[in-house]
Amino acid sequence: MMKLADDPQVIAFRAEFAAFLDARLPAEAEARVRSRSSADVPDWARRWQRTLFEHGWLLPGQPPEYGGRDASLPQQLAHLEELAHRRIYHSFNPQGLGIIAASLLTFGSQEQKSRWAVPILRAELTAALGMSEPEAGSDLASLRTRAVLKEDPAGDFFLVDGQKIWTSGAHDADVLLAFVRTDPDAPRHRGISALLIPTDAEGVVRRPFGSIAAEDDLDFNEVFFTDVRVPRENLVGPLHEGWRVAHGSLGHERTLLWLSYAERLEDLVRDAADAGGDQEWYATLRMDLQALRLLGYRQLGPDRDPAEISVLKLLGSEAVQSAALHALEARGADALPHPAPTGPYHHMNNEAFVSSWFERYARSFAGTIAGGTSEIQRNIIAERLLGLPR
Amino acid sequence: MEFELDEEQRLLRRTVRETVAKVRGRPERQQWDTYLKLGWLEAPPLELALILEELGYAADPTPFLATATWFAPLAGRLPGGSGTAVFDGAGRYVLDADRADEVALLTPGGVAVVRGADLAAERVPVLDPQLHVAHVDAPGELVAGVPDLALVGLAATAVGACRRILDLVLAHVRQRVQFGKPLGSFQAVKHKAADMQVAIERARVLTHFAALTIAEDDSRRADAAHMAKAAAGECQRLVFRHGLQLFGAMGFTWENELQFHLKRAQACDLLLGAAPVHRKALLA
Numbered sequence: 001m002m003k004l005a006d007d008p009q010v011i012a013f014r015a016e017f018a019a020f021l022d023a024r025l026p027a028e029a030e031a032r033v034r035s036r037s038s039a040d041v042p043d044w045a046r047r048w049q050r051t052l053f054e055h056g057w058l059l060p061g062q063p064p065e066y067g068g069r070d071a072s073l074p075q076q077l078a079h080l081e082e083l084a085h086r087r088i089y090h091s092f093n094p095q096g097l098g099i100i101a102a103s104l105l106t107f108g109s110q111e112q113k114s115r116w117a118v119p120i121l122r123a124e125l126t127a128a129l130g131m132s133e134p135e136a137g138s139d140l141a142s143l144r145t146r147a148v149l150k151e152d153p154a155g156d157f158f159l160v161d162g163q164k165i166w167t168s169g170a171h172d173a174d175v176l177l178a179f180v181r182t183d184p185d186a187p188r189h190r191g192i193s194a195l196l197i198p199t200d201a202e203g204v205v206r207r208p209f210g211s212i213a214a215e216d217d218l219d220f221n222e223v224f225f226t227d228v229r230v231p232r233e234n235l236v237g238p239l240h241e242g243w244r245v246a247h248g249s250l251g252h253e254r255t256l257l258w259l260s261y262a263e264r265l266e267d268l269v270r271d272a273a274d275a276g277g278d279q280e281w282y283a284t285l286r287m288d289l290q291a292l293r294l295l296g297y298r299q300l301g302p303d304r305d306p307a308e309i310s311v312l313k314l315l316g317s318e319a320v321q322s323a324a325l326h327a328l329e330a331r332g333a334d335a336l337p338h339p340a341p342t343g344p345y346h347h348m349n350n351e352a353f354v355s356s357w358f359e360r361y362a363r364s365f366a367g368t369i370a371g372g373t374s375e376i377q378r379n380i381i382a383e384r385l386l387g388l389p390r
Numbered sequence: 391m392e393f394e395l396d397e398e399q400r401l402l403r404r405t406v407r408e409t410v411a412k413v414r415g416r417p418e419r420q421q422w423d424t425y426l427k428l429g430w431l432e433a434p435p436l437e438l439a440l441i442l443e444e445l446g447y448a449a450d451p452t453p454f455l456a457t458a459t460w461f462a463p464l465a466g467r468l469p470g471g472s473g474t475a476v477f478d479g480a481g482r483y484v485l486d487a488d489r490a491d492e493v494a495l496l497t498p499g500g501v502a503v504v505r506g507a508d509l510a511a512e513r514v515p516v517l518d519p520q521l522h523v524a525h526v527d528a529p530g531e532l533v534a535g536v537p538d539l540a541l542v543g544l545a546a547t548a549v550g551a552c553r554r555i556l557d558l559v560l561a562h563v564r565q566r567v568q569f570g571k572p573l574g575s576f577q578a579v580k581h582k583a584a585d586m587q588v589a590i591e592r593a594r595v596l597t598h599f600a601a602l603t604i605a606e607d608d609s610r611r612a613d614a615a616h617m618a619k620a621a622a623g624e625c626q627r628l629v630f631r632h633g634l635q636l637f638g639a640m641g642f643t644w645e646n647e648l649q650f651h652l653k654r655a656q657a658c659d660l661l662l663g664a665a666p667v668h669r670k671a672l673l674a
Binding site: 001002003004005006007074279280282283284286287288290291294295297298300301302311314315375377378379381382383385386387388389390 | 391560563572574575577584585587591593598602608617621666
């Protein structure tokens with residue numbers, strides 16, 4: 001069914017959450033303390049996340065015992081939209097929440113849910129995602145970090161050796177969900193397992209390094225594992241079935257991934273309105289934003305091919321980049337100073353570190369590189385949607 | 391909002407696709423009669439967009455587009471036979487004006503409908519040999535005013551033509567072997583195909599949305615129609631360029647059917663204002 005109006009249940013849900021936000025939103029003054037990385041949660045944000053959890057507004061798609069209310073996908077979308085309109089996150093540890101806690105709730109044991117997932121949801125623990133390696137980015141199946149299962153009377157454990165990279169927030173995280181090779185002889189996708197690795201375990205070394213935005217903008221990490229002992233009970237899902245965990249945990253995140261591009265694009269459209277000069281690009285931006293939303297809503301329908309997400313990711317990330325570039329150009333040399341004297345910085349902005357148009361453009365490449373580059377998305381569209389040969 | 395076609399709309403799309411494939415190549419008159427008999431002219435806006443996309447896919451030669459989306463919204467009714475409309479005082483480049491039974495004219499006093507035979511209409515030769523475009527010598531003073539549906543109709547037709555171009559290209563690059571491999575396995579080719587798909591999907595959802603705003607008489611309908619027309623224009627430009635390029639020399643020939651669809655898509659952009667005109671209208 002195609003209609004402009006929302007379902008009454010979605011309208012009611014949105015209104016209830018909007019009222020909650022209006023009453024409980026953190027004060028601007030307290031929200032002035034910024035997060036250092038995607039796994040660092042300042043005190044006010046910790047309280048904010050816990051408040052959301054306790055009222056069923058953290059991950060509304062989850063059942064009540066895990067901080068949700070069994071919300072439908074359109075309701076979850078309304079939830080994220082209301083947060084975005086106010087330019088605030090539900091959590092400053094989005095991967096911990098949306099990927100790691102969510103996959104523990106799907107694939108984890110009861111013990112893992114209560115020991116790891118709930119504390120992550122309650123912002124008592126933060127988590128980082130160990131996927132990429134120096135030689136395994138988009139080609140995740142070629143990852144090499146090894147975990148050998150050892151039998152021991154005191155309890156079986158994995159011995160982990162290897163390296164991860166681009167691990168966002170690892171230096172501030174309490175635990176990593178790492179994908180490791182447990183069967184070197186199995187076909188590439190088969191021998192991978194998912195392990196929870198506490199960052200204080202002996203043999204774990206984290207080395208944060210700066211992003212293009214600043215030498216001290218530390219979110220990226222290299223993580224080295226040398227003979228790290230990880231108890232067997234930290235295995236998430238069945239042994240050698242990590243590929244399923246990886247896909248399952250990314251699946252949910254990906255359904256609404258487009259929304260983060262729409263948020264950025266909407267911010268850019270709003271913030272760039274006064275850029276002056278030839279503004280025809282601005283019309284294109286508005287069309288990109290509208291098309292992205294419509295494709296996103298369409299994707300909520302039944303029987304959509306998951307590969308269509310690549311259309312949204314490609315369109316969204318490239319639109320954000322082109323928006324930032326146009327906004328930058330429209331300002332000419334005034335776009336050079338950084339941080340901007342009167343930039344679009346907003347202390348409750350999702351873009352925690354954004355302060356100048358130059359930086360916004362530079363950061364827009366995160367969208368066209370992370371989570372599979374635009375080139376990888378084009379390959380997926382061509383091969384899986386259009387049926388071209390590999 | 392909900393943005394998924396329902397079962398009935400999907401069924402309609404399937405029926406249109408099958409019917410059009412069946413009557414293709416028959417005399418134009420027979421095709422036209424088939425569409426009339428099935429009641430397609432009376433379809434509401436969203437359904438009309440779906441029908442037009444399929445007609446665009448098939449490079450339909452009948453005066454359906456002008457009748458349903460030019461004449462009908464301006465005259466406020468369907469014509470007895472085929473119809474068209476003059477949207478500006480100059481009466482230039484009017485789709486099907488040389489063969490319409492009735493023509494709607496927007497005058498300072500309201501809409502006047504005249505018999506096509508009473509207008510002096512001169513067909514203009516264009517690159518697309520199947521397209522009927524004419525200059526008309528309209529009587530009296532005319533004012534400008536393009537109905538939203540006329541823009542959406544052209545957008546939907548262009549999207550259909552672009553889908554056809556992409557399908558032809560995909561079939562070509564899957565079977566054509568060069569350097570020992572199918573062309574479609576080369577990444578440079580894949581990336582162009584993917585960009586075409588994204589442009590088509592972007593234009594398509596904006597077209598569906600615009601049709602929906604007309605159906606629900608939503609306040610965004612004018613903006614939505616400009617967006618649809620501009621996006622379809624941008625889409626055809628990319629699809630024309632990549633489509634012809636990927637087909638190589640074969641696409642440059644008269645014998646290859648690719649040319650019909652390229653020209654149809656391009657014409658849909660040029661009529662009633664190309665993409666930049668509608669982008670500017672969005673900023674007004």
